[in-house]
Amino acid sequence: MTQQPRVLSIAGTDPTGGAGIQADLKSIAACGGYGMSVVTALVAQNTRGVREVHTPPARFLKQQLDAVFSDVEVDAVKVGMLGDATTIRTVSRFLSAHPVEVVVVDPVMVATSGDRLLTPDAEEELRDFVREHATVVTPNIPELAVLSGEEPATSFPAAVAQGSRYAADAGVTVLVKGGHLDGPRASNALVTPAGEVHEIHTARIDTANTHGTGCSLSAALATRILLDVTVPAAAAHATRWLHEAILGGASLHVGQGNGPVDHFHRLRRLAAAGDSTPLPVDSEAASVEPRIPAAGPFTRELWNHGAAKAWPDTLALGFLEDLRSGNLAAEDFAFYLAQDALYLSDYARSLALVAARAGAREEQEWWSRAATAATAAEAELHRSWLSDRALDADVDPSPVTLAYVNHLKATAATADYAVGAAAVLPCFWLYAEVGLLLRDACHPGHPYEAWLSLYGGDEFVQEAAHAIALTEKALAAGSEQQRTAAARAFTYSCFYERDFFDQAYRR
Incomplete structure (x- = not known):
């Protein structure tokens, strides 16, 4: 009707x-x-x-x-x-x-x-x-x-x-x-x-x-x-x-x-998810400590700005609870995968833009490698999951996906290096934190074992730790104005991370 x-x-x-x-x-x-x-x-x-x-x-x-x-x-x-x-x-x-x-x-x-x-x-x-x-x-x-x-x-x-x-x-x-x-x-x-x-x-x-x-x-x-x-x-x-x-x-x-x-x-x-009140970007004490620690005072301040607010909400998401338990419906996981495939393409572009603004050669090379290497295994898993289960990968981006990638690309293309690094950091840091949470529940026979093993694997955690360290270095070399802008960009990315995981349950 x-x-x-x-x-x-x-x-x-x-x-x-x-x-x-x-x-x-x-x-x-x-x-x-x-x-x-x-x-x-x-x-x-x-x-x-x-x-x-x-x-x-x-x-x-x-x-x-x-x-x-x-x-x-x-x-x-x-x-x-x-x-x-x-x-x-x-x-x-x-x-x-x-x-x-x-x-x-x-x-x-x-x-x-x-x-x-x-x-x-x-x-x-x-x-x-x-x-x-x-x-x-x-x-x-x-x-x-x-x-x-x-x-x-x-x-x-x-x-x-x-x-x-x-x-x-x-x-x-x-x-x-x-x-x-x-x-x-x-x-x-x-x-x-x-x-x-x-x-x-x-x-x-x-x-x-x-x-x-x-x-x-x-x-x-x-x-x-x-x-x-x-x-x-x-x-x-x-x-x-x-x-x-x-x-x-x-x-x-x-x-x-x-x-x-x-x-x-x-x-x-759903009403709360549709709330258009501007996000809080002030610093507060985190109620949940990260398992992957900050690399110094500046990334610690990032966590207190963004993750302190978005991370507890993320932990409580029904999507992650059901993914962790193995009760996630196949169609919800398929929706998530299709959106993640779209996201990864633009995320790689954002990482390349961050690399172009990095000062030191070794930083440029790392961010450039991250644009391909950090997503290569993930992209292969997408192809495997989508093809093996006849899932439709030819879909349009959701409003959440589109808003997130546009935020990342615009920040990486127009802001200073430190701000761009802070904007892309939650996809390393929060994703790795989620991965560690999911890995705790992973076991042979879990319907999403491959996915849980990837995000909680040592390689992904090490990549996240290195991204945190590079961002700490960039913030330490930046101005107070840049650090303020970085905190805002990081906070918005943290909330977009939360919404990205939640969107399958908003349909």
Whole structure:
């Protein structure tokens, strides 16, 4: 869709805001839709459990549905708690008379405790409802077992197989959710009636903030199906959005039981990334010391100007956390590689410009060699990765890449040697620091072992140390005005480094 999709949640309530229609409305808004709600049940619940459920008369439920559909064109429906057979039949008849293109059903059938929430006749009504109306159904592991009439799966492959059988039998696409299983991952898989399986890998999070995750995921999916190119792309977006929301949930401090997720964590992160406030360029004490030390007081001052602010943010980036753990999605790494290939070409030009302004012959020769030798192994790795995995290297630079290389080339071409050296230094220093961080997690079998080994290798670290030493020498010979300009150029490059690593997660 080119407009904001209008998404209706048909579900129960949660007065603490973490689940039910309250969570659905937040999820729809966070994922780009306009949310509406029809209440099927008034639920007295909090993060510690359900106290009582009041089901309004079926006549009032139909009045709510009539009120929405008589006034608003509904693009998608998310169906959550229906509660009993009468409620299921009421909603089913209404959707039959008012068909909607996208219907995502979260079959609320089994509590976290394992207790069945529906009577046998209501379970059968819900099976019929899914077959008749659902575009996608999003059961957890126990609910998938009830829908399929089998025992609960005990592994993700078994759950995917069970979901495949049910998808073919019911003629509906199934989002198999691995959150109830054990293991280091809580991956999902979208399974079509034709047997296609699209796995979406995500790391398991050790947290108690899981209240309303099923509600939130299904509402997000209903919204993204209308906005993304394919249903698998929508499922991937919704899964990754929820993963980030779960990560941010602990900071909410809501409830004494299983707390809610932070539905708007991603939006705040992207808003911060788009902030156009001028960067701070004053010196401050660094909270994180570099593993590759400064070569003297002037490069130490550079670190305190730029890295003291940008480096802690860089360490916390989800992209680097997922690269380190091996959970980084292949398409995100491919995006990073393609942008890095574009960056390296202009970075080599910047290094050549720095070499041309260097005074001593040995400095000129080193920077010139760095323009080729420091990128040769990296460029080969790009070619290997891009060709071996059929990744598209023929892409345009992103706004972040373009801004970064333009900053480097303009500084190296127009500023003094010391300033140009300071501008290109973060790509040595911060990249090597990141490399050392990643090398700590590198092991045989890591999906990105080659990449992690390159950046954390002794050769790259030695090159970074030499670049720091040359910059220290240039700053020592420069004027106070040049050192001030160098600190500004270094600071901007540090933030561009941070943004360069982060950009795959800003798409």
